[in-house]
Amino acid sequence: MAQVQKPSIPKGTRDFTPEQMAGRNYIFDTVKSVFKKFGYKPIETPSMENLSTLLGKYGEEGDKLLFKVLNSGDAFSKISIQDFQMLIVGGGERASVASEQVSAGGESCNATPVINSNALSLKVCEKGLRYDLTVPFARYVVQHRSEITFPFKRYQIQPVWRADRPQKGRYREFYQCDVDVIGSRSLLNELELVQIVDEVFGIFGINVCIKINNRKILSGLAEVMGFPEKLVEITIAMDKIDKIGLEAVKEEMLSDGVDEKGFSILEPVLTFSGTAEEKLSLISNVVNDSETGRKGVDELKTLFDLIAKAGISQKVEVDLSLARGLNYYTGAIFEVKALDFAIGSICGGGRYDNLTGIFGLPDVSGVGISFGADRIYDVLLGLDKFPKEAIGGTKVLLSNMDEISAEYLLPLAQSLRKKGISCELYPDSAKLKKQFEYAEKNHIPFLVIAGETEVANNTVNIKNLETGNQTTVPLAEAPAFLS
Amino acid sequence: MAQVQKPSIPKGTRDFTPEQMAGRNYIFDTVKSVFKKFGYKPIETPSMENLSTLLGKYGEEGDKLLFKVLNSGDAFSKISIQDFQMLIVGGGERASVASEQVSAGGESCNATPVINSNALSLKVCEKGLRYDLTVPFARYVVQHRSEITFPFKRYQIQPVWRADRPQKGRYREFYQCDVDVIGSRSLLNELELVQIVDEVFGIFGINVCIKINNRKILSGLAEVMGFPEKLVEITIAMDKIDKIGLEAVKEEMLSDGVDEKGFSILEPVLTFSGTAEEKLSLISNVVNDSETGRKGVDELKTLFDLIAKAGISQKVEVDLSLARGLNYYTGAIFEVKALDFAIGSICGGGRYDNLTGIFGLPDVSGVGISFGADRIYDVLLGLDKFPKEAIGGTKVLLSNMDEISAEYLLPLAQSLRKKGISCELYPDSAKLKKQFEYAEKNHIPFLVIAGETEVANNTVNIKNLETGNQTTVPLAEAPAFLS
Numbered sequence: 001m002a003q004v005q006k007p008s009i010p011k012g013t014r015d016f017t018p019e020q021m022a023g024r025n026y027i028f029d030t031v032k033s034v035f036k037k038f039g040y041k042p043i044e045t046p047s048m049e050n051l052s053t054l055l056g057k058y059g060e061e062g063d064k065l066l067f068k069v070l071n072s073g074d075a076f077s078k079i080s081i082q083d084f085q086m087l088i089v090g091g092g093e094r095a096s097v098a099s100e101q102v103s104a105g106g107e108s109c110n111a112t113p114v115i116n117s118n119a120l121s122l123k124v125c126e127k128g129l130r131y132d133l134t135v136p137f138a139r140y141v142v143q144h145r146s147e148i149t150f151p152f153k154r155y156q157i158q159p160v161w162r163a164d165r166p167q168k169g170r171y172r173e174f175y176q177c178d179v180d181v182i183g184s185r186s187l188l189n190e191l192e193l194v195q196i197v198d199e200v201f202g203i204f205g206i207n208v209c210i211k212i213n214n215r216k217i218l219s220g221l222a223e224v225m226g227f228p229e230k231l232v233e234i235t236i237a238m239d240k241i242d243k244i245g246l247e248a249v250k251e252e253m254l255s256d257g258v259d260e261k262g263f264s265i266l267e268p269v270l271t272f273s274g275t276a277e278e279k280l281s282l283i284s285n286v287v288n289d290s291e292t293g294r295k296g297v298d299e300l301k302t303l304f305d306l307i308a309k310a311g312i313s314q315k316v317e318v319d320l321s322l323a324r325g326l327n328y329y330t331g332a333i334f335e336v337k338a339l340d341f342a343i344g345s346i347c348g349g350g351r352y353d354n355l356t357g358i359f360g361l362p363d364v365s366g367v368g369i370s371f372g373a374d375r376i377y378d379v380l381l382g383l384d385k386f387p388k389e390a391i392g393g394t395k396v397l398l399s400n401m402d403e404i405s406a407e408y409l410l411p412l413a414q415s416l417r418k419k420g421i422s423c424e425l426y427p428d429s430a431k432l433k434k435q436f437e438y439a440e441k442n443h444i445p446f447l448v449i450a451g452e453t454e455v456a457n458n459t460v461n462i463k464n465l466e467t468g469n470q471t472t473v474p475l476a477e478a479p480a481f482l483s
Numbered sequence: 484m485a486q487v488q489k490p491s492i493p494k495g496t497r498d499f500t501p502e503q504m505a506g507r508n509y510i511f512d513t514v515k516s517v518f519k520k521f522g523y524k525p526i527e528t529p530s531m532e533n534l535s536t537l538l539g540k541y542g543e544e545g546d547k548l549l550f551k552v553l554n555s556g557d558a559f560s561k562i563s564i565q566d567f568q569m570l571i572v573g574g575g576e577r578a579s580v581a582s583e584q585v586s587a588g589g590e591s592c593n594a595t596p597v598i599n600s601n602a603l604s605l606k607v608c609e610k611g612l613r614y615d616l617t618v619p620f621a622r623y624v625v626q627h628r629s630e631i632t633f634p635f636k637r638y639q640i641q642p643v644w645r646a647d648r649p650q651k652g653r654y655r656e657f658y659q660c661d662v663d664v665i666g667s668r669s670l671l672n673e674l675e676l677v678q679i680v681d682e683v684f685g686i687f688g689i690n691v692c693i694k695i696n697n698r699k700i701l702s703g704l705a706e707v708m709g710f711p712e713k714l715v716e717i718t719i720a721m722d723k724i725d726k727i728g729l730e731a732v733k734e735e736m737l738s739d740g741v742d743e744k745g746f747s748i749l750e751p752v753l754t755f756s757g758t759a760e761e762k763l764s765l766i767s768n769v770v771n772d773s774e775t776g777r778k779g780v781d782e783l784k785t786l787f788d789l790i791a792k793a794g795i796s797q798k799v800e801v802d803l804s805l806a807r808g809l810n811y812y813t814g815a816i817f818e819v820k821a822l823d824f825a826i827g828s829i830c831g832g833g834r835y836d837n838l839t840g841i842f843g844l845p846d847v848s849g850v851g852i853s854f855g856a857d858r859i860y861d862v863l864l865g866l867d868k869f870p871k872e873a874i875g876g877t878k879v880l881l882s883n884m885d886e887i888s889a890e891y892l893l894p895l896a897q898s899l900r901k902k903g904i905s906c907e908l909y910p911d912s913a914k915l916k917k918q919f920e921y922a923e924k925n926h927i928p929f930l931v932i933a934g935e936t937e938v939a940n941n942t943v944n945i946k947n948l949e950t951g952n953q954t955t956v957p958l959a960e961a962p963a964f965l966s
Contacts, residue, residue, distance in 0.1 A: 189910050
């Protein structure tokens, strides 16, 4: 412990200060209270999952973004030198046997031999950090199916890790906040999620638009376009329309192999604007030849009927261009945008029909949404919507003039806390100026002072630091005064 | 996503079910509310810290227990084949520098060549998972010192990871729950921590004994024993007295180089039983020749005076054999044991004078304690002390007989939630028996049924599943009835 280090944290990660934590806790406490009111229950899963659970679930790109954890103990000691040699690739004709490669570290004619990084990492890492909460949830449901009563309504608020290139608003560790119901196909679940979104953003005082579409409609569209096998490419391209515009989306689809005729069927759907009814009527005609498409339109209609009956305060709209990248969605898809603050979607999700299949439990349908805590934080901060009382801390600072004054005020601290008032006795006998500053910097509104006179008279001096008012009250009356 | 995997999680990690989460949240919410009342504020630090922040802070053993995270991207591709060759140790004449140690460790002439696992892991891992909350806190304080107003009172509740051998009650991922004040030497801080412990376990209804000692007394003891340089060995041996007994502790100390005469000074201190005053008087005599020892006795006396004045409900005692393993403690040390449940310590901590020194900020004194959430959970469960309301979930299940009945009950669900009553509308039109079972398994006390008759009469049937009582009330009166 000799040499001094300049402290820092890994790039893409963050410390959260008390002020930031107060805002974040307000967000988490709010969503939790709403989830609970709708009967959702919390679970938590380990930060580390077996890599076999995670690999292959997020596409090739996702696999690369997994943080792998080195096996504990001497991770490399179980690998023989021969194994290492086998992992060397490049270097011309050599590759298999050991000794030669050494000299091969070669300059001239042969490609420089390198280690097969991915293969080696899988030999020394069995675990990875959770990439999202969805796959661990699917794993949880399958592993605990015998003890779960379906439909299973759960929420989960935990950090996830992605080895993404850090940039503004994109972190390598961030919280996800997921709410799902699994084991029920009823559209009442979709309605419930819309109600939850409505209530959460109502409490936050953020005006949002809840955009809804259905993946079956997208499948139907791909069918009637004549390219059912290109559903993934079509949805990926569509998903970018807000960012890159219609022309670029068209270009991408054409380069993916969709033809002009196919795109001409899609184009009016992407550009149409109108009421939910008008949109549903349009899309109903377009996908009429696809059974899946008709099913999607039916589901969307039923959901909008339920929404109309339930009465949602926030804006809800059909967005036929909404695609959402994730391939596991099979029914309704949602996205929530803030209306008064420019930021990407702050909440999103959808229905999936076979998430648990890979873990051996097929045909369990579920639907869920995820709240983007970081973005919601930015919106609340940007719109100045954090309620003062939610982020407030200590209410009363009891000053410490000397040992006698401190011990004189000790029982008052206890009385205040008994009344639920958060208070601090300044621990050191310091200049009053210093204690004032401490109160100010910590936004503590009341300062209680007991100098010689107050101690002698069994009183205290209470200063309201917001108004500057100062009052002397009997010690015994201070708790009532400060309540 | 083709082949089916049997789902599992890494050994030493856990899933938390809704029932377990309810208990854990009760614990965390309780300690948080107490921390807040005493003016402590939350912070969070990243799960991953730079390995340079963590290594060397927990002793050699601790370094081995760190989980290392593989660098993202192709971790191994930056290592040349030559670098790899340099990391091979053993194999006779090969391996340039290392060769001698190798044959020394080896059997006959040539040991099998192996990779220097530790050196390689440091080449491919820059980050590690947090091992505790104390070192990250020290790092935080130094990194943020310009924005912190001292004394800084913070709490932090986050998971930590240790590559320990998993066994009953010992996990590789577990939560720590730390509360510290840093930047003040006042013993009022120690008192405050005792008050916090008192209040927390008071709320939990767990009877505890708060054991207190002072590391300066231990230093003084080592001095008067004649082995000041063996303080670490002496405290490590003492720390085991509860587990291995006096004789074994003596044996360990003698084998560490302490002589019989030295141990004879310590022995009466370890075996003495009496009141706090008697113990303080004994130890005051024993360490009288050591200035540090006298300072420790003074601090302990002052703290016990403060405790007597403040009035603590739980049992508090001087424990002169209490040592606590961690070397960074320099003043008061604490340990809390449950009196009515056999389990190790459920809370512990102490004062440290130079934790931030390694990060470039010397002479900042702090004191803190850590609550063992897993053990507290076990105690609450074992003593059946979890309050029913704290772990309760949904209060009302609205049954779903068919589409009409579901839509009939939808507005009632909204009214109940507006009143803060958590309720669920069963999403599928299922047999009533199934919905009954769902309510029972989820411990939902009220079931609301609306069959054809109820819908026609604008009423609902409310069944109390605990008592079996059933009542029909007008739909509009249901919210009041269920409040």
